[in-house]
Amino acid sequence: MKAVVYHGPGELRVDDVPEPVIVEPEDCLVRVTMASICGSDLHVLHGLMPEMRPGTIIGHEFVGVVEEVGAAVARFRAGTRVVGPAAVWCGRCRACRRGLPMACEKGAIFGSGPLFGDLAGAQAELVRVPFADTTLQPIPEDLPDEQVILAGDILPTGYSAVVGLNPGSRGVQAGDTVVVFGAGPVGLCAVASARLFNPAQLIAVDMEPYRLALARDLGASAVIDASRVDVRKRIYELTEGWGAEYVIEAVGREGSLRDAVAVAAPGGCLSVVGVFQRPTVLNLPRMLAKNVCFCIGMGDLRNIPRLLELVGTKKLDLGRLVTHCLPLREAVHAYEIFAKRVQGAVKVMLIPGEG
Ligand SMILES: [Zn+2]
Numbered sequence: 001m002k003a004v005v006y007h008g009p010g011e012l013r014v015d016d017v018p019e020p021v022i023v024e025p026e027d028c029l030v031r032v033t034m035a036s037i038c039g040s041d042l043h044v045l046h047g048l049m050p051e052m053r054p055g056t057i058i059g060h061e062f063v064g065v066v067e068e069v070g071a072a073v074a075r076f077r078a079g080t081r082v083v084g085p086a087a088v089w090c091g092r093c094r095a096c097r098r099g100l101p102m103a104c105e106k107g108a109i110f111g112s113g114p115l116f117g118d119l120a121g122a123q124a125e126l127v128r129v130p131f132a133d134t135t136l137q138p139i140p141e142d143l144p145d146e147q148v149i150l151a152g153d154i155l156p157t158g159y160s161a162v163v164g165l166n167p168g169s170r171g172v173q174a175g176d177t178v179v180v181f182g183a184g185p186v187g188l189c190a191v192a193s194a195r196l197f198n199p200a201q202l203i204a205v206d207m208e209p210y211r212l213a214l215a216r217d218l219g220a221s222a223v224i225d226a227s228r229v230d231v232r233k234r235i236y237e238l239t240e241g242w243g244a245e246y247v248i249e250a251v252g253r254e255g256s257l258r259d260a261v262a263v264a265a266p267g268g269c270l271s272v273v274g275v276f277q278r279p280t281v282l283n284l285p286r287m288l289a290k291n292v293c294f295c296i297g298m299g300d301l302r303n304i305p306r307l308l309e310l311v312g313t314k315k316l317d318l319g320r321l322v323t324h325c326l327p328l329r330e331a332v333h334a335y336e337i338f339a340k341r342v343q344g345a346v347k348v349m350l351i352p353g354e355g
């Protein structure tokens with residue numbers, strides 16, 4: 001089968017590789033009908049994922065059709081359309097029982113190398129999905145692939161940033177001023193999700209005008225172009241000197257994290273889903289003076305069924321984030337479009353078996 005394979009830093013190829021097989025009784029094989037490229041795939045491509053081995057299939061965002069099920073799989077049979085989670089979890093271990101599937105002792109992220117469970121990626125014609133009954137979700141009929149594919153990773157990440165990243169943590173409350181740093185795919189999902197909780201103001205910050213325009217379409221009440229405007233000053237103007245009760249960082253850079261700390265209101269919450277690559281300095285004196293709470297983490301993929309519901313009832317409509325669709329065999333070109341953000345790229349899809 002064809003698959004997108006990592007060959008070392010900066011090098012990707014579409015290769016012919018052996019098809020996966022059922023290994024464990026809880027596995028499903030899924031025939032991928034659409035896969036998408038994620039910001040974290042670029043980290044893999046650029047050699048920033050430790051221990052990543054050349055020859056690994058990458059990608060962790062996919063929808064498809066169940067092709068074959070292991071003996072212990074009860075919820076699925078061949079032919080069911082499913083959306084895959086970015087990572088799998090067992091549902092039974094200590095972490096899973098405490099509501100932390102992302103810390104599952106047997107968990108794995110697709111296409112992310114041995115450090116993350118050594119599970120082959122999903123930018124391929126077929127993918128093996130462990131713990132299928134726990135992790136795969138059936139797609140409601142009548143929802144096309146491009147409407148649901150984001151529900152497997154970036155939407156749960158943006159949504160989790162809004163409802164709280166830590167079990168029991170404070171999510172966005174009605175009447176909050178919410179600031180979202182970063183109007184990339186995850187930040188835009190956070191904007192769309194935050195809107196569901198009736199914030200008083202919803203402010204998006206980015207440096208790309210087309211992404212800020214999308215943030216407005218998805219419900220931002222104000223947008224700030226950080227390349228032209230003093231972000232902190234503007235947020236304090238918009239909040240009459242108070243700051244924002246809820247600040248989401250979806251960039252993963254020190255500069256925006258510093259801004260996020262600076263604009264948090266007293267008693268506010270910082271919710272960080274940006275993917276940081278190295279230790280980063282936090283202004284703790286400033287945080288101490290404001291009694292802020294700081295939460296950082298990965299999205300809770302157990303939100304996928306709820307998100308499919310919100311997509312199905314059109315409360316969340318993220319189809320416009322899907323800006324490009326290319327055959328899987330053109331993956332190298334697709335990665336370029338995504339990485340360089342050409343032609344207003346937000347999310348770039350790969351279609352296996354096309355052409
Ligand atoms: Zn992703």
Ligand SMILES: [Zn+2]
Binds near residue numbers: 103105106
């Ligand atoms: Zn587990």
